[in-house]
Amino acid sequence: MVKAAITTPAATNPFIPFPFVVMSRRRETRDTVTLRLRPLRNVRLLAQPGQFMMLSVIGVGEVPISVSGLPRRPGELEHTIRAVGSVTRHLVALRPGDYIGVRGPFGTSWPLQLAHGQDVLLIAGGLGFAPLRSALLSILRERWRYRQVIALYGARSPTDLLYRRDLSRWQQRPDLVLRMTVDHPDQYWRGQVGVVPNLIRQVAAFFEPANTIAMICGPEIMMRFTIRELQKHGVPDEHIFLSLERNMQCAIGLCGHCQLGPFFLCKDGPVLPYSRLAPFSDIREF
Amino acid sequence: MSDRELEEFLAVHPFTADLDESQRARLAKQARLAHYQPDEYLIQEGRPADAFYLIVQGLVSIELFVPGHGPRPLQTVEGGSAVGWSWMLAPSRWEFDARALERTTAVVFDAERLRALLLEDCCLGLRLVQRLLFLVTERLRAARLQLLDLYGPPRER
Numbered sequence A: 001m002v003k004a005a006i007t008t009p010a011a012t013n014p015f016i017p018f019p020f021v022v023m024s025r026r027r028e029t030r031d032t033v034t035l036r037l038r039p040l041r042n043v044r045l046l047a048q049p050g051q052f053m054m055l056s057v058i059g060v061g062e063v064p065i066s067v068s069g070l071p072r073r074p075g076e077l078e079h080t081i082r083a084v085g086s087v088t089r090h091l092v093a094l095r096p097g098d099y100i101g102v103r104g105p106f107g108t109s110w111p112l113q114l115a116h117g118q119d120v121l122l123i124a125g126g127l128g129f130a131p132l133r134s135a136l137l138s139i140l141r142e143r144w145r146y147r148q149v150i151a152l153y154g155a156r157s158p159t160d161l162l163y164r165r166d167l168s169r170w171q172q173r174p175d176l177v178l179r180m181t182v183d184h185p186d187q188y189w190r191g192q193v194g195v196v197p198n199l200i201r202q203v204a205a206f207f208e209p210a211n212t213i214a215m216i217c218g219p220e221i222m223m224r225f226t227i228r229e230l231q232k233h234g235v236p237d238e239h240i241f242l243s244l245e246r247n248m249q250c251a252i253g254l255c256g257h258c259q260l261g262p263f264f265l266c267k268d269g270p271v272l273p274y275s276r277l278a279p280f281s282d283i284r285e286f
Numbered sequence B: 001m002s003d004r005e006l007e008e009f010l011a012v013h014p015f016t017a018d019l020d021e022s023q024r025a026r027l028a029k030q031a032r033l034a035h036y037q038p039d040e041y042l043i044q045e046g047r048p049a050d051a052f053y054l055i056v057q058g059l060v061s062i063e064l065f066v067p068g069h070g071p072r073p074l075q076t077v078e079g080g081s082a083v084g085w086s087w088m089l090a091p092s093r094w095e096f097d098a099r100a101l102e103r104t105t106a107v108v109f110d111a112e113r114l115r116a117l118l119l120e121d122c123c124l125g126l127r128l129v130q131r132l133l134f135l136v137t138e139r140l141r142a143a144r145l146q147l148l149d150l151y152g153p154p155r156e157r
């Protein structure tokens, strides 16, 4: 039997999207869903946690979206999308069986190999949990490679928490320290209320700052305050990695939409160590 | 609970850990250990601000009671932090409630005796006031960030 050739993006034009079909759709919150996608052709767009794909809806447009899960079968993709504008609203409305265009993967990934043998601190705010979820799933799959694994997650309110089924499973794991907080609790919430940087002090006993790799994703102000807190605890700048999810367009470092200092965030990022960004941190846009 | 045991709590609590041993010993003399069950109040709005709480273990909600809605939590405070600064500005009353969300243990200082001690030992006084200022700054920063509604949809922010 002749096996169909597997197409990889290296062999193709990065501007041409591949057709994918929506396999499942899970509602996370009022405005956010997680889609599982399968390629229609025999393509493998192998994305690493932290990287993003360009998802397109014909006649509407194309947007960068991080991978939020690990493929259950080769070639599958998982994305968590929040409806904020025209393209994302269409993506969120897709149903199983609908088609979608995908190109990628693009950008840098979380430094999972660098974190081998280290304590790992994943810090997510809001939708920033999407790219960190794929990192956390990958870490938990090879849990023995890491020392302490700590995940901190802040959301607007209890109903805005993503991945609730994962969260309750992860809370039972003895090999994961998970802390959550919300800004605006409802009457049923019995957990923490306040901002994510406050959680760092609470878990300080679990990590050794010099041997910790921190990965942060969330609104930029939240990341700024989180970095300061990590610095106070002695985590070196070169161990602090951020995902900067700026508005971008071409995804291959041509158009300049996502430029920050000398970086084109679509190709030099979105994941960058703070030590490289620090010289530009006086740019008001950061 | 003996003074010695209280000193041991103060030796590991972040608020007092780096004070001199003699300063901690003096503080321990003004303190007692207290336990709170879930939903028990440490502090109630409007009552005299007569104590200072170092939370050893547990979770405490700082909140306001809104008629028709019940308690509205604003921030939570966990083991290793402190609750209440109104006692410094005597005579004063609590402006918020503080309610245990979990079983909570706290080292509780009598405000009047603590104020007297801090006036008598100005060096200890200054060190505690600096720590309280740090606490107030931290809570203010957190409250300001919460106000920004950082995680809201882009257009609503």
Ligand SMILES: Cc1cc2nc3c(=O)[nH]c(=O)nc-3n(C[C@H](O)[C@H](O)[C@H](O)COP(=O)(O)OP(=O)(O)OC[C@H]3O[C@@H](n4cnc5c(N)ncnc54)[C@H](O)[C@@H]3O)c2cc1C
Pocket (backbone or CB within 6 Å): A052, A061, A063, A064, A065, A066, A067, A068, A080, A081, A082, A083, A084, A085, A086, A087, A088, A089, A127, A130, A131, A244, A245, A246, A247, A248, A270, B154, B155
């Ligand atoms: C590397 C990267 C990874 C991303 N990953 C995800 C993801 O996993 N899930 C997800 O839902 N979104 C993600 N985004 C954001 C997503 O790309 C934007 O929400 C999308 O482009 C908005 O397009 P639209 O046509 O729906 O809205 P538009 O009509 O273009 O914009 C609607 C509103 O959203 C604001 N906006 C647009 N893009 C961004 C952005 N990047 N950051 C903040 N505000 C923005 C606009 O200023 C406007 O106010 C990511 C962005 C980047 C750059």
